[in-house]
Amino acid sequence: MRIFLGQILAVILLISGIAGQVEEVMDIFSDCRKSSPDFDKCIQRAFNDLRPLFSVGIPELNVAPFDPHRSPYVEQRRGDARGLGGFRLILTNVSEHGWTNSEVTKYRTDAPNNRIVYSQFFPEKSLEGEYSFKMNALGRPSNTRGVWNLTLYNYSQTTSVTRIGGPGGLLKVRVEIDKIGDMSMHISNFFGGRRVLGEKI
Numbered sequence: 001m002r003i004f005l006g007q008i009l010a011v012i013l014l015i016s017g018i019a020g021q022v023e024e025v026m027d028i029f030s031d032c033r034k035s036s037p038d039f040d041k042c043i044q045r046a047f048n049d050l051r052p053l054f055s056v057g058i059p060e061l062n063v064a065p066f067d068p069h070r071s072p073y074v075e076q077r078r079g080d081a082r083g084l085g086g087f088r089l090i091l092t093n094v095s096e097h098g099w100t101n102s103e104v105t106k107y108r109t110d111a112p113n114n115r116i117v118y119s120q121f122f123p124e125k126s127l128e129g130e131y132s133f134k135m136n137a138l139g140r141p142s143n144t145r146g147v148w149n150l151t152l153y154n155y156s157q158t159t160s161v162t163r164i165g166g167p168g169g170l171l172k173v174r175v176e177i178d179k180i181g182d183m184s185m186h187i188s189n190f191f192g193g194r195r196v197l198g199e200k201i
């Protein structure tokens with residue numbers, strides 16, 4: 001029981017990037033009994049009861065605040081950035097806001113498959129950061145850098161977390177977008193057409 005709740009919390013921490021002290025925070029879920037038919041509802045309630053703590057953390061337990069959540073570095077690439085059609089996108093210093101006002105709308109334990117699935121609704125979720133984008137367009141390499149931000153309104157996502165292997169095994173996390181009410185996005189270029197790495201862009 002403790003192990004499974006630990007996994008759930010490890011997931012919250014994983015997604016929100018804190019490497020806090022999972023063991024102690026688990027006590028918050030200790031009222032939920034796995035044998036109870038209300039177990040899933042109980043976990044859903046516990047998630048939502050934790051929300052006020054997202055922005056302040058739990059200092060006594062050494063858990064840092066995680067709304068906003070920050071990621072220093074996210075990279076995505078396709079092919080070779082120097083080859084035709086390849087690119088390399090790096091997002092740095094990404095901040096994500098909105099967890100405190102989010103709500104877990106559905107929670108399901110799929111014990112036989114070592115999986116939990118939960119849906120979350122965010123009235124407003126915003127992300128901001130810097131980017132660097134390298135590609136080779138028409139034989140000419142280009143490198144663009146700038147800042148970006150993205151705000152999603154009335155946004156729902158479903159996350160499934162599967163534990164592969166035994167207790168303490170790897171967690172595979174998949175996030176699916178269910179619905180986006182509205183969004184706004186800005187991407188700006190630090191160099192606005194000036195020379196970057198000796199290339200005109």
Ligand SMILES: *[C@@H]1O[C@H](CO)[C@@H](O)[C@H](O)[C@H]1NC(C)=O
Pocket residue numbers: 093095128
């Ligand atoms: C990272 O982003 C935060 C918030 O957007 C900002 O206050 C901080 O100065 C940034 N840090 C760096 C190193 O760019």
Ligand SMILES: *[C@@H]1O[C@H](CO)[C@@H](O)[C@H](O)[C@H]1NC(C)=O
Pocket residue numbers: 153154181182
């Ligand atoms: C979000 O949904 C609420 C309730 O349905 C609605 O009143 C609001 O206008 C929506 N906001 C946006 C930005 O779409």
Ligand SMILES: *[C@@H]1O[C@H](CO)[C@@H](O)[C@H](O)[C@H]1NC(C)=O
Pocket residue numbers: 126128148149151186187188
């Ligand atoms: C998003 O970026 C634009 C352009 O850089 C800026 O004017 C706007 O204030 C930013 N919005 C937020 C929510 O940070």
